[in-house]
Structures are given as structure tokens and as C-alpha cells.
Amino acid sequence: MMRARNATLSALAFILLGAGIASGQNSSWTLFSSRSEQALAPKIQRGKEVFQNLCSGCHGPDIKNASPGIGATMPGTDALAAKYKGTKPALLEERKDLTPQVIKIFVRNGVSVMPRFRKTELSDGDLEALSAYLTRDNKP
Amino acid sequence: MKLPPGVTPGDFAEAIKQFEEAVGEQWVYTSDDDVALYRDAYSPFLGEPDEIVASAAVAPDGVEQVQSVVRIANRYKIPIYPISTGRNLGYGGSAPVLSGSVVLDLKRMNRILEVNERNAYALVEPGVSYFDLYRHIQEKGLKLWLDVPDPGWGSLVGNSLDHGAGYTPLPFRDHFESHCGMEVVLANGELLRTGMGAVPKAQTWQQFKYGLGPYVDGLFSQSNFGVVTKMGFWLMPQPEAYRVATVWVPKYNDIIPFVDIMARLMNSGTINCHIWIESPAYNGPPDGEREALLAKPDGGSPEEWDRYAQDRKIKFWGCPFSFYGLSKVIDAQWEHVKEQFSAIPGAVFEEGESFRFPLTPEQTERVGERSKLGIPSLGVFSLGARSAVNPTPNNGHLWLAAVIPMTGEAVLEAQKVFTKAFREWGVSPSVGLPQSYHWRTFVLLYGFPITDDIETNKKNRATFDRMLRLAADHGWGEYRTHTAFMDTAVSAYSFNDHALLRFHEKLKDAVDPNGILSAGRYGIWPRELRKAKT
Numbered sequence: 001m002m003r004a005r006n007a008t009l010s011a012l013a014f015i016l017l018g019a020g021i022a023s024g025q026n027s028s029w030t031l032f033s034s035r036s037e038q039a040l041a042p043k044i045q046r047g048k049e050v051f052q053n054l055c056s057g058c059h060g061p062d063i064k065n066a067s068p069g070i071g072a073t074m075p076g077t078d079a080l081a082a083k084y085k086g087t088k089p090a091l092l093e094e095r096k097d098l099t100p101q102v103i104k105i106f107v108r109n110g111v112s113v114m115p116r117f118r119k120t121e122l123s124d125g126d127l128e129a130l131s132a133y134l135t136r137d138n139k140p
Numbered sequence: 141m142k143l144p145p146g147v148t149p150g151d152f153a154e155a156i157k158q159f160e161e162a163v164g165e166q167w168v169y170t171s172d173d174d175v176a177l178y179r180d181a182y183s184p185f186l187g188e189p190d191e192i193v194a195s196a197a198v199a200p201d202g203v204e205q206v207q208s209v210v211r212i213a214n215r216y217k218i219p220i221y222p223i224s225t226g227r228n229l230g231y232g233g234s235a236p237v238l239s240g241s242v243v244l245d246l247k248r249m250n251r252i253l254e255v256n257e258r259n260a261y262a263l264v265e266p267g268v269s270y271f272d273l274y275r276h277i278q279e280k281g282l283k284l285w286l287d288v289p290d291p292g293w294g295s296l297v298g299n300s301l302d303h304g305a306g307y308t309p310l311p312f313r314d315h316f317e318s319h320c321g322m323e324v325v326l327a328n329g330e331l332l333r334t335g336m337g338a339v340p341k342a343q344t345w346q347q348f349k350y351g352l353g354p355y356v357d358g359l360f361s362q363s364n365f366g367v368v369t370k371m372g373f374w375l376m377p378q379p380e381a382y383r384v385a386t387v388w389v390p391k392y393n394d395i396i397p398f399v400d401i402m403a404r405l406m407n408s409g410t411i412n413c414h415i416w417i418e419s420p421a422y423n424g425p426p427d428g429e430r431e432a433l434l435a436k437p438d439g440g441s442p443e444e445w446d447r448y449a450q451d452r453k454i455k456f457w458g459c460p461f462s463f464y465g466l467s468k469v470i471d472a473q474w475e476h477v478k479e480q481f482s483a484i485p486g487a488v489f490e491e492g493e494s495f496r497f498p499l500t501p502e503q504t505e506r507v508g509e510r511s512k513l514g515i516p517s518l519g520v521f522s523l524g525a526r527s528a529v530n531p532t533p534n535n536g537h538l539w540l541a542a543v544i545p546m547t548g549e550a551v552l553e554a555q556k557v558f559t560k561a562f563r564e565w566g567v568s569p570s571v572g573l574p575q576s577y578h579w580r581t582f583v584l585l586y587g588f589p590i591t592d593d594i595e596t597n598k599k600n601r602a603t604f605d606r607m608l609r610l611a612a613d614h615g616w617g618e619y620r621t622h623t624a625f626m627d628t629a630v631s632a633y634s635f636n637d638h639a640l641l642r643f644h645e646k647l648k649d650a651v652d653p654n655g656i657l658s659a660g661r662y663g664i665w666p667r668e669l670r671k672a673k674t
């Protein structure tokens with residue numbers, strides 16, 4: 001219930017409203033993908049929906065010109081920016097080094113103020129889809 | 141696996157088997173990995189053997205399944221612990237009060253059963269989150285607001301039942317007050333509807349709260365007398381406009397006329413917003429002189445604090461007031477507010493943001509104070525998370541939330557009492573600032589981080605416990621507390637040899653004789669466990 005007013009943290013957006021292009025509509029797999037990549041497409045699309053519903057409220061991108069207050073901040077993105085200091089992308093959707101194992105560890109165990117997710121919130125199937133989405137650009 | 145107390149392995153195994161038959165095998169969780177997902181994410185016992193843990197979890201998908209689970213639990217005397225979305229972070233989360241309980245996870249019951257725009261209400265199941273209902277309202281283009289707490293992924297039902305609150309006008313921000321009608325599965329499996337819902341062809345279940353006869357809804361909040369499976373909520377019609385403006389006053393003792401004026405304006409309806417009285421003097425950047433003043437035996441005199449603020453050219457107190465409604469009315473309200481506070485010498489008025497509704501998606505994106513506009517957010521996690529200004533993240537928090545009178549004298553007294561205690565206990569002093577979520581009172585909030593260090597957590601727990609008792613000695617009870625401190629917090633309500641708790645226990649014994657529901661919640665223990673405790 002507690003909240004800080006006039007926080008100076010950077011203000012960011014709901015990815016739900018603005019992040020459609022980065023993955024699911026990425027031409028690298030919708031237009032020129034191999035058969036195996038095409039088979040993954042529905043799973044990746046589902047993973048993107050999971051990310052938007054469960055993750056993007058903390059791990060979405062910054063928005064410019066937000067008014068004062070913490071409501072528009074992205075604590076997960078800010079935390080990763082502070083942790084990696086530019087050596088890795090702060091946005092999970094831009095990472096290319098995540099593995100399904102690492103994603104599962106964080107989702108099922110939580111970290112810092114991020115709580116763990118139960119299976120009634122995020123099923124094993126949706127966790128697989130989320131992993132497929134967040135690892136879609138990894139190099140083999 | 142930690143078995144429930146007094147339950148044999150054979151009975152437990154049979155109960156699990158019957159739970160599986162009732163809800164489907166895949167919705168009963170017994171493996172260590174799955175059950176660990178129900179640990180309290182912000183447990184003050186992090187990494188210690190005393191952490192409260194479940195034995196299993198059952199996730200029904202409907203009222204009939206809940207009834208079946210409750211009946212099975214009665215048959216084998218299995219303690220079960222209902223959760224809604226399990227996100228009551230800082231107050232126990234998805235973990236039970238009694239170790240070994242089976243968590244009854246209602247997250248799958250996530251149906252928005254009705255949203256009525258003409259009469260501005262919703263009827264939802266426990267698994268519906270504030271985000272869920274917000275998205276539904278946006279997708280349907282309804283001109284309705286819901287009030288949201290921070291963070292916004294909690295359950296309307298769960299938050300309301302724990303007396304949670306948000307930020308828009310009353311009655312909406314008092315989430316229990318804004319509910320209207322509930323459906324409850326009793327401990328014997330029977331289904332009950334409250335208020336007008338008791339009328340079989342009810343036409344006004346979500347419009348008239350009382351029905352006829354005793355009003356029993358309160359018995360199902362902060363308690364363990366039933367499993368709430370549906371709940372109605374009044375929603376706020378979308379206002380024409382919003383405006384926020386802040387009143388600042390310069391001196392330490394100005395808090396007394398400030399709160400008097402504010403309370404009069406609130407009680408007469410001119411101001412109806414969440415209140416958070418700020419203090420740049422107490423809450424500025426780190427300052428050795430502030431720490432030195434707080435360390436003095438009297439915590440600093442009013443004259444010393446006034447000099448401190450004057451030297452830094454800062455105001456001592458201030459409060460942003462939000463106004464909702466017709467634009468012309470808001471303008472008139474703010475003019476009246478300014479007139480009233482002008483009675484305090486040196487009062488300064490600062491204009492803030494204003495909006496007209498509906499907002500475009502682009503405007504919505506850029507709103508910083510989202511919860512004041514009923515827009516759910518997870519931004520509150522920035523308190524405690526790693527960031528550029530916080531290189532040492534914590535693992536959650538506990539909130540001490542003492543209810544104090546809405547007077548300046550009470551604020552100053554409570555701050556002095558706690559600051560003095562911190563000094564005596566060797567705890568770094570901090571000054572709690574008053575907020576108002578519910579009618580006519582303040583809560584004074586103190587946050588305690590959950591750290592990686594067990595000794596620090598032990599020290600914080602001890603301080604928290606002492607603060608609860610100290611507050612009780614001064615007549616300040618908690619409005620809500622973490623599961624680990626419910627017995628202590630409830631012990632403050634001890635009038636006439638704990639007559640209120642004894643009444644709760646009588647009710648418990650009558651409606652749940654086997655003590656299967658949420659043992660220990662808000663200090664209400666079943667008969668057998670009360671005997672064991674004594």
C-alpha cells in the first residue's frame with residue numbers, strides 16, 4: 001500500500017500498449033523462418049502474451065515524459081540497468097543470453113522484491129512459452 | 141513435507157487422494173518444488189527453520205469444488221488456508237499462519253461475472269486481479285473506475301477481506317467498505333450469500349448491502365469463518381476531471397492547525413482523497429544535523445526543528461490534495477481549501493497536474509501517479525528493488541501500520557514515542573508520516589526490510605514486535621498485520637480480558653468445530669490448538 005511520491009525514478013510504459021513490434025511481428029522469423037522456427041511461432045506468440053500479462057509491468061521499456069510518481073516506473077528494468085550498467089540490455093526482451101533454465105530459476109524462485117510465480121499463475125506450459133519468447137533471438 | 145499437526149500420514153494421504161478426485165490430479169500440489177511456490181515471498185523468517193510452510197496446495201476451479209474440498213478437509217481434520225491471488229505481500233503472501241496447512245489456492249477462480257455500468261458495480265471471483273478488471277473495463281470501453289492498491293496484481297476479494305485500500309475517493313478506496321454482497325462457503329461446505337443475495341431472485345445483491353437482519357459480512361474479513369467465493373464491489377463513475385494541488389506550511393507546530401483544517405474539510409466532503417502528509421524536514425536527503433536532532437533525548441525541540449527547516453529554506457509539512465469530479469466544482473473546492481489554509485501564517489499553495497477524462501492511451505502511459513487515477517501499476521516494487529539510487533536491494537518488507545487519531549497532537553506524540561523507543565533500543569531513528577486511507581483516522585506507517593542477513597531480520601522482528609506492544613500501550617492498534625505478528629497485534633484489542641477475541645473464538649468453535657479454516661488468522665485459533673498453545 002505504501003508508495004513514494006515524486007520519485008525521481010525514470011518513467012516507463014506498460015509494454016501492453018507499446019511493444020508489439022519487437023518480437024512476434026519480427027520479419028526474421030515470420031517471413032524468412034525455417035520450418036522449425038515456424039513450428040515455434042505459436043509458442044513464441046503465447047510467450048509474448050505471457051510476458052505482456054505477467055512481466056511487462058516491471059520489465060517493460062522506459063517511456064519519455066512521464067509525470068512525477070512511481071506508477072510509471074519499471075522496477076525490473078531499473079534493477080537490471082543498475083546491475084549490469086550497460087554490459088547487458090536492461091530489457092529482458094532484448095537479451096540474447098537467457099536460457100530456459102535461468103528463466104525458470106527466476107520465475108519459480110523470485111529474486112529480491114520479485115516474488116516467485118505459482119503454477120496457478122503461470123503454468124509449466126506457459127513458462128515454456130515464455131522461455132521460447134525470451135530466447136527467440138539467441139544464437140544456436 | 142511438513143504434515144499438519146495432529147494428522148496421521150495415512151489420513152493425510154487419503155485426503156490428498158480425495159482432493160485429487162474433487163479438483164483433478166493436476167491441481168493438487170504435493171511435491172517439494174511445487175509446495176515451495178507457496179512460501180511467503182517476503183517472509184521475515186527468510187532462511188530460518190521457523191519459516192511457516194504449507195504441506196500441500198489444492199486449486200479448485202469453482203464453488204462446487206471448494207465445497208468438496210472443505211468437506212474432505214472436515215472429514216480428515218485437515219487445516220486449509222484459502223488465498224485469492226496470493227499477493228498479499230508484506231502481510232504473509234501465499235503462506236498459511238499454521239505450518240503444515242494445505243493452501244486452498246483460488247487463483248483459478250478468476251471470472252469477472254458481471255460489470256454493470258449503469259449502476260456502477262462489479263461481481264468477481266477471488267482470482268480476479270485489479271489488472272484483470274481494469275483491462276476488462278478498458279476493453280469494453282466502460283466509463284467506470286476501480287480503485288487499486290499498490291501493487292495492482294492483487295485480488296479485489298483478498299485485498300478487501302484484509303481491509304486493504306487505495307487512492308481514489310472514499311468509499312471506493314476503502315476496499316471492504318466499497319464491497320456489496322458476498323458468497324461464502326462455510327466450514328461445513330454449505331453455501332451462503334449475504335445481504336440481498338440471500339433473496340433467491342435477488343435483484344439488488346450488489347446495490348443494497350444490508351439485506352434484513354444482522355449484517356454479517358464483516359465476520360468474513362480478517363477472519364477464518366468461511367471461504368469467500370464471490371464478492372461485489374461498487375465502482376466509481378469516471379469523473380469529468382482530476383486536479384492535484386499541494387498545501388505547504390512552514391513550522392513544526394503548524395501540523396496542529398493543518399490537520400484540524402484538513403479534517404474539517406474531509407468530514408464535510410470538500411476533500412475526499414488519500415492523504416499523505418509529507419515532511420521535507422524529516423524526509424530530505426541524508427543529513428547529519430537531522431540525525432543529531434533525532435538522537436537528542438527529546439528528539440529535537442520545536443524551535444530547533446523550525447530553525448533546521450528555515451536554514452534549509454524548506455517547509456516543514458505539506459500535503460497534496462486530489463480532487464475528482466466536475467471541473468467547475470473542483471475549481472471551487474480548491475479555492476475554498478486555499479481560503480481555509482490561509483489561516484496558517486506562511487502557508488504556500490502549489491498547483492499540480494490536472495486531467496480531463498477519458499485519457500488517450502498515450503496520456504495514460506505518461507501518468508506517474510497511476511493509482512490516484514485507478515490505473516493499476518507495479519511501480520511500487522521500486523521501493524526496495526535495486527536501482528541507480530539503491531545499490532543494495534532487499535527481499536521484501538514488513539509494514540507496521542498503527543491507527544492514530546486525526547489530530548496534529550496525535551501525530552507529534554506518536555512520532556515522539558516511536559523515535560524515543562528507537563533511540564532506547566539502539567535502532568536508527570526514523571520518523572513515520574501519517575496517511576489516511578479510511579474514514580477519519582491516520583495510519584502511521586513504518587517499513588522494515590527483509591534482508592539476506594538472518595541476524596538483521598531477527599533484530600527487525602524484535603523491533604517490530606516491541607513497536608506493536610508500545611503502540612498498544614498508547615491506545616494505537618494495527619489495522620492489518622503480517623501473519624507472523626497476528627497474535628501480538630490482536631492482543632492489543634484486549635478490553636475486558638480480551639472479550640472481543642473470546643467472542644471470535646466462540647464463533648469459531650460454533651461455525652468451524654474442527655478448526656479447518658485458516659487456523660490462527662488474526663489470532664483466532666481453533667479450540668484444540670488453543671489448548672495446545674496454553
